[in-house]
Amino acid sequence: MVTPFPGGVGISGLRVYDWPAVDGVCGGSPHVHLACSEAYYVIAGRGSVQTLTRRGFTETPLSEGVVAWFTPGTIHRLVNDSDLRIIVIMQNSGLPEAGDAVFTFPADVLADPARYAECARADDEESARKRRDLALEGFLELRDADALEDFYRAAVRLKQPGLDAWEKRWRERALASAELTGEHLERLRGGDIAHLGEAAVQVTHGQGPRFGMCGRLDVF
Secondary structure: OOOOOHHHOEEEEEEEOOOEOOOOOEEOOOEEOOOOOEEEEEEEEEEEEEEEEOOEEEEEEEEOOOEEEEOOOOEEEEEEEEEEEEEEEEOOOOHHHOOOOEEOOOHHHHOOHHHHHHHHOOOOHHHHHHHHHHHHHHHHHHHHOOOHHHHHHHHHHHHHHHHHHHHHHHHHHHHHHHHHHHHHHHHHHOOOOHHHHHOOOOOOOOEEEEEOOOEEEEEO
């Protein structure tokens, strides 16, 4: 299976939600990735990313030209101060938007897979707002309590049925791309230039916009 970006990387264009929340700021739905790193490249506007890890809560300012990235386990929430627009760069062929994400819903929702799935849907603006507000409710609880470990364990239990599919995606795309580079290096050492004759240009277009976790998405 061929991916349109080098190294099995996924990207999407993101216009962060400007909907006000109960704590008085505008932004997206707090969530976490269990297996993938993610990076933000800010192309316009101003805002911040609020993060929560075992080290505690932090807030990183975002403005045009800033690149911020975080590893699995970093609960993150984008805050939009002024027309914040971002290119999101994702590990493992876009897996963060294809399964590897858990919203910070309250514990009773996380414990019920059917209820979680229903709350995680966002078919229109109304449902996207409700999803964001429910995730924020759980996020604020996590900030004020020593419950991060319990959240991590609940998130892993929730996503356990999908792990085989995640591994398949990783093997067929990101891992295959890395192994192909190794093959190319071996060929070059032996003077074999055959793969250079297969050079090509690929073009892809965004599939969107749609209601994403943090804003309106153009997915590539």
